[in-house]
Amino acid sequence: MTQRRGLLGAAVLAAYVIAAVATVRLTDHHVRPLFEGIGPAPPYQWVDPPPEFASGNVKPHAVARELPLTPIGSGLTSISSGDAQLVVNIPDGAVPPKPGDTAVAVGFEPLAPKQFAPAPAGLKADGNVYRVTLAYKPSGQTLDAVAKPGNIVIAVPEPGVALLWSADGKQWERLATQPVGGPTTLGARFERAGYYLGAAEPTTEGKPSSAGRIIAVIAIVVAVALALGVGPVLVRRMRKPKTRSEQRRKQRGRK
Amino acid sequence: MRRVLALLLLTPLLVACGDSDDKTVTVGALYPTAGAQGVGGTEELRGVRLAVEWANDHGGIDGRRIRLREKAADRAEAVPGALAEFQRDDVTVVLGSHGSTMSAVAARQAGRHGISFWETGAVGEVDAAGAGGRTFFRLAPMGASLGRHAIAFVRDTLAPKLPAHGALRYAVTYIDDPYGRAVAKGAETEVTESGQTFVGNFPYDPRTKDFAPLALRLGEARPDVLFAVSYLDDGVALRRATAYLPMLAAIGTSSSFCHPAFGDQLGEDAVGLFASDKPDATHVNADALQPEGRDALAWVAKAYTDRYDEEMSSPALSGFSSAVALLMHVAPAAPDLTPAGLARAATTVKLPEGTLANGGGLDLAPLGAIDAGANRRSAGVIWEWVAPRTRAVVWPPQLATHEVIALPVQR
Numbered sequence: 001m002t003q004r005r006g007l008l009g010a011a012v013l014a015a016y017v018i019a020a021v022a023t024v025r026l027t028d029h030h031v032r033p034l035f036e037g038i039g040p041a042p043p044y045q046w047v048d049p050p051p052e053f054a055s056g057n058v059k060p061h062a063v064a065r066e067l068p069l070t071p072i073g074s075g076l077t078s079i080s081s082g083d084a085q086l087v088v089n090i091p092d093g094a095v096p097p098k099p100g101d102t103a104v105a106v107g108f109e110p111l112a113p114k115q116f117a118p119a120p121a122g123l124k125a126d127g128n129v130y131r132v133t134l135a136y137k138p139s140g141q142t143l144d145a146v147a148k149p150g151n152i153v154i155a156v157p158e159p160g161v162a163l164l165w166s167a168d169g170k171q172w173e174r175l176a177t178q179p180v181g182g183p184t185t186l187g188a189r190f191e192r193a194g195y196y197l198g199a200a201e202p203t204t205e206g207k208p209s210s211a212g213r214i215i216a217v218i219a220i221v222v223a224v225a226l227a228l229g230v231g232p233v234l235v236r237r238m239r240k241p242k243t244r245s246e247q248r249r250k251q252r253g254r255k
Numbered sequence: 256m257r258r259v260l261a262l263l264l265l266t267p268l269l270v271a272c273g274d275s276d277d278k279t280v281t282v283g284a285l286y287p288t289a290g291a292q293g294v295g296g297t298e299e300l301r302g303v304r305l306a307v308e309w310a311n312d313h314g315g316i317d318g319r320r321i322r323l324r325e326k327a328a329d330r331a332e333a334v335p336g337a338l339a340e341f342q343r344d345d346v347t348v349v350l351g352s353h354g355s356t357m358s359a360v361a362a363r364q365a366g367r368h369g370i371s372f373w374e375t376g377a378v379g380e381v382d383a384a385g386a387g388g389r390t391f392f393r394l395a396p397m398g399a400s401l402g403r404h405a406i407a408f409v410r411d412t413l414a415p416k417l418p419a420h421g422a423l424r425y426a427v428t429y430i431d432d433p434y435g436r437a438v439a440k441g442a443e444t445e446v447t448e449s450g451q452t453f454v455g456n457f458p459y460d461p462r463t464k465d466f467a468p469l470a471l472r473l474g475e476a477r478p479d480v481l482f483a484v485s486y487l488d489d490g491v492a493l494r495r496a497t498a499y500l501p502m503l504a505a506i507g508t509s510s511s512f513c514h515p516a517f518g519d520q521l522g523e524d525a526v527g528l529f530a531s532d533k534p535d536a537t538h539v540n541a542d543a544l545q546p547e548g549r550d551a552l553a554w555v556a557k558a559y560t561d562r563y564d565e566e567m568s569s570p571a572l573s574g575f576s577s578a579v580a581l582l583m584h585v586a587p588a589a590p591d592l593t594p595a596g597l598a599r600a601a602t603t604v605k606l607p608e609g610t611l612a613n614g615g616g617l618d619l620a621p622l623g624a625i626d627a628g629a630n631r632r633s634a635g636v637i638w639e640w641v642a643p644r645t646r647a648v649v650w651p652p653q654l655a656t657h658e659v660i661a662l663p664v665q666r
Contacts (some may be wrong), residue, residue: 001503039486040356040432041291041330042461052335052364182289183263184329203336203343 300339302574402441527662
């Protein structure tokens with residue numbers, strides 16, 4: 001696990017350095033290109049926004065890219081969703097060459113999490129589900145996995161704790177995940193096509209609210225008060241001598 | 256038996272106090288500590304932490320020690336969840352948030368979570384009808400005030416020092432988000448209300464990378480004075496794109512033109528530019544402060560440098576001063592720390608300018624006012640880049656540490 005995390009960290013760092021060098025070399029933008037600047041993060045683009053963010057939400061679009069295949073397969077590259085919410089970095093030869101095919105099509109499709117199985121216990125969906133597809137061209141043969149792992153980086157709206165993966169969206173698998181520059185950007189190894197989802201810890205579960213606690217305490221107090229107050233009264237009543245009329249009746253009977 | 260029953264009846268009340276008790280009181284802090292605004296948010300949070308320390312050293316809130324419960328929100332979408340967690344933890348008063356997009360969400364959501372939210376840094380407009388003065392208070396300057404200050408400074412102080420000119424023509428360009436719109440609105444209002452010549456508003460999309468088309472449009476409007484509301488990277492790009500325009504003055508605002516990194520990136524090209532913003536600890540004229548503000552500034556400037564090995568920035572000083580206003584002045588005057596209790600005290604406590612370490616005072620606008628909940632005595636200053644990588648506070652006169660110099664801005 002430690003080795004895997006180390007590899008993931010190295011891959012993320014390598015991708016960052018490549019992006020930084022490319023930014024300085026190819027543009028006039030002579031600053032670090034990621035996690036830099038004083039401006040706020042751009043608004044998260046939801047497929048299915050919560051009510052408080054529905055106004056002004058821009059729905060994200062599906063993205064399709066073609067990577068040319070060389071004799072060693074696909075080259076080192078970074079594929080982005082265009083809205084900075086999903087980036088997949090893959091090394092040289094991640095997609096091996098295949099006779100007759102000249103390219104590999106990479107697709108990103110943002111989807112609403114409610115269409116899929118819920119996140120595992122103790123987690124909740126954090127942002128959109130992304131379906132990542134790989135297919136040779138022109139044959140159209142799909143790939144389930146890459147030959148050499150890369151990394152996937154997903155921006156999430158709330159501080160997240162894990163990236164989840166699923167082959168079909170019916171059951172989620174938790175990936176070894178690390179925050180990338182902060183808890184609203186998560187990274188993991190990219191090995192397989194399929195569905196990816198960021199996950200956060202639920203905020204509404206766990207410790208009951210103040211009102212709930214008060215009601216619970218009041219109920220306990222009432223129960224204890226009844227036990228302490230009413231209990232002895234009942235016991236005393238049971239032990240108490242009978243009423244006069246009853247005593248008289250008893251005495252008459254004896255007579 | 257009666258004693259036992261009385262004790263039992265009191266138990267729920269003790270539990271209702273949650274994390275606060277008769278010896279401590281818990282206050283929330285919600286700031287970005289990573290991501291695009293993580294640096295400024297962390298600095299502002301450090302200021303708040305030092306304010307808690309300073310307040311505790313001076314008796315806390317009515318003798319109760321203040322404990323800070325911190326949560327990070329690195330983007331606006333994280334704010335509702337964080338407020339829900341504060342509510343779950345029975346925290347009823349929260350300081351935040353440094354960023355205008357986060358502040359806008361906090362203003363809308365605080366009341367729903369039974370929280371009184373006190374903004375210590377963000378200046379942007381909020382669209383939360385009824386929250387201002389009830390569950391949302393802004394101790395930092397309003398964006399509109401920064402815009403008004405900027406135009407008033409140019410009109411009254413800088414204009415007489417500029418080369419011969421006719422009636423000055425003002426243009427306003429701004430990033431189209433809550434921060435940009437708020438500051439730009441204030442500037443435009445000041446220009447038009449004071450009878451100046453307004454040549455137009457030039458908003459730009461937050462994703463803009465190429466500023467040449469905007470510079471072209473600005474050039475066609477022929478402004479003498481450009482007021483720009485931007486963040487750092489776009490502010491630098493905007494300046495580079497407009498430096499050739501034949502203008503007499505250019506003034507920006509917080510988050511860009513006043514930022515040390517702005518001067519670092521532009522060097523000589525920043526010289527002569529102005530910025531309307533909050534002061535930092537090394538550029539406040541301590542002689543202009545009240546004794547309370549002077550003592551606090553001397554302590555916090557040293558404590559901050561000792562602890563973090565850097566000078567106390569503008570967000571850090573704003574966080575400190577704003578938190579001191581709440582913890583040492585408003586909260587002790589409130590009957591309790593519920594939103595209703597704090598709202599009642601908020602408009603009754605008044606502090607003259609210079610009482611706080613950043614030169615500000617306290618005068619929160621009452622309910623019913625157009626700026627309800629905003630601090631009308633917040634600290635705002637004008638900075639000038641007087642030499643490459645060197646800036647100074649030049650206005651208002653009582654807080655200035657350098658005279659105003661009219662330098663050419665066309666390159």
